[in-house]
Amino acid sequence: MLTREGFLTGFVCVGMPRTAAELTLLFERGSELPADRSVLLRYDGPDYEPSINGAFDPGATVCWCNGVTGGAIADAVEAGDTSVASIGAATRAGTGCGGCKMRIGEVLERFATVGSTP
Ligand code: FES
Structure with a gap:
């Protein structure tokens, strides 16, 4: 750098x-x-675990390619987007390298379980 x-x-x-x-x-x-x-x-370490490092924090970046936070995903879910694909269409999360799709799914699962902002 x-x-x-x-x-x-x-x-x-x-x-x-x-x-x-x-x-x-x-x-x-x-x-x-x-x-x-x-x-x-x-971020690329073998012990990196998003759920431990605050991926569910609304300000935490979930999609690095497009700079999409957990809060932006929560907003999309509240607007009716309930799949990884529709979250991507609404926020661009997961539309770059695709490496964050599992994290997007985890946020969606968390949202469904908790029923409010992840
Ligand atoms: S990190 Fe989300 S598409 Fe690459």
């Missing part, structure tokens, strides 16, 4: 799709990098 004053100005990422997607979002949006940059490496 190349940074300037806490902002990503360039990067190369090989074999880490979740990290690459997050870095792409940070780069494209000009967002400041997290203070603990090792967080970015944990």
Whole structure:
């Protein structure tokens, strides 16, 4: 990663799709990098478990390719989208690499069980 004053100005990422997607979002949006940059490496770690790391938090990113949060998915569900495909049509979640479709399904399951914002 190349940074300037806490902002990503360039990067190369090989074999880490979740990290690459997050870095792409940070780069494209000009967002400041997290203070603990090792967080970015944990997305592709073998012990990464979205349900433990707060994927059900409305502000947590569920789809890294398109920057879709759990809250945006909850909004789509409340608007009547109840499948991974319809969530994708409404929010673009899952329409990139597809690596988040299982997490989208987990949020949908959680929503169905809890009956409110995941
Ligand atoms: S993380 Fe790639 S489509 Fe969602």
